[in-house]
Amino acid sequence: MRILSIQSSVSYGHVGNSAAVFPLQRIGVEVMPVFTVCFSNHTGYGSWRGPMLSGDDVREIVTGIEERGGLENVDAVLSGYQGGSSIGDAILDAVDRVKRHSPDAIYACDPVLGNAKSGCHVAPEVQDLIRDRVVPRADLITPNQFELGFITGTSPDTLESTLDAVDRARELGPATVLVTSLQRPDRPVGADDEPAAIEMLAVTDDGAWLVETPRLPLKRNGSGDVTAALFTAHLRGSGDAAVALSRTAASVFELLERTLAAGSRELQLVESQEAYVHPARTFEARRVR
Template identity: 65%
Template sequence: MKVLSIQSAVAYGHVGNSAAVFPLQRIGVEVMPVYTVNFSNHTGYGAWRGPLISPDDVREVIAGIEDRGAFPEIDVILSGYQGSEGIADVILDAVARIKSANPAAVYSCDPVMGNAKSGCFVAPAIPVLLRDRVVPAADLITPNQFELGYLTGTEPDSLETTLESVELARASGPRTVLVTSVERPDREDGTIEMLAVDDDGAWIVQTPLLPMKANGSGDVTAALFSAHYRRTGDAADALARTASSVFDLLANTHESGERELRLIESQESYANPQMQFEVRRVR
């Protein structure tokens, strides 16, 4: 399997491509990373160095990949945080060109906007752009519960309302939706869930909720689920593998006391997930 991953990159720590590439490689996926920024560290530190990469330069890198004849071999186009409006045009153009070369290619979009605790942390134009242009072009999206609400103009909280919101999102274009960080009032205390929905049904998985904030964990989640799902077409299996891998990554990070993901130290959890969490069909 080959993945073209258009995301940010940092030298210190793990977010964007610096979070997504290694786990994908560890499960046997060939990754072509294309950077949208090249920062010293993620912006959550409040200070960073390094350049934003212009949309034209990103486009040139992708064009160079096309020149090598790689487009027919690409199975998944993966995108995450979009720092500027112009990047969306580059991504959508790449998706169209790759799908022309390989109609079986899948576009997986992580529509990064923010979360329920922090609100939106992207430029005001980005959520609208994602909702109106990018998400409708995607085959698979991986929003958190907050982002799903924005995309659909709803306030999902219960399992029922979250499923209703997912169907609204699916009606806009993407047939497969992974909702991360699902928090509903009637779940068990100290837990958090993920929900996967496609044409074959809907499945939920529950894991312990660790008392930590982990920048980049969503990037790992989107990457692993996209690859597992593209490989097997089985949403329940992809959900089980992703939940197992990401939980062990987070548990290792929490135990270390470090702020940055223990991405390398947790590599066995990607290659051989324990499959320790039950995936339950809910529709």
């Protein structure tokens, strides 16, 4: 399997390609990473150093890959955070190029916009780019529940309203939607009044599946990038959304569990490498439609 992954890169820690590439390689995927930024660390620290690449820079790199024949036999183009229309245009151009050489390739987009607690944390230009131009071109999107609502102009909270929102998203273009953090008010809560479990929902033409894992008391930058990457690879490899959902949930849960045990602000990405291939636990996806 071969994936062209166009995302950010950091030297310290794990987000973007610095989170997605190693887990993909560990499960046997040939990854061609193209960087959109080369930062010292992710922006959650409040300060960072290093350059942003332009859309023209990204096009040049993709052109070089194309000249080597690297866009042949590509299974997927993967993208995450998009800092502006220049990068967005370059990514969409890369998708077009890949599909000319590899007609069966899919475009898997993580539509990074924000979350329920902080709202949208990207510029209005990026909001419009993702909703109006990128999502309609994608074959697979991996929004969280807030991002799903933003894309579809809805406020999903129950399973039924989330499924309805996914149907609206799929009408825009993507055949497959993975909702990466479904939280419902009717679910049990823990002693801290937070949900006791986190669910992910995958919907394709063949149906809808839900998987549940215990909620861990942490959130770490980059976990969504790992989730999108593994689900894309497992879906392309198995052709089965339920299998891809179950495998992804097990691997990401173990990664977060190890990160929590280490007390680390950064994902224990390398230390958790066996979890990508042989996770210790199994979380079965159940059909909900």
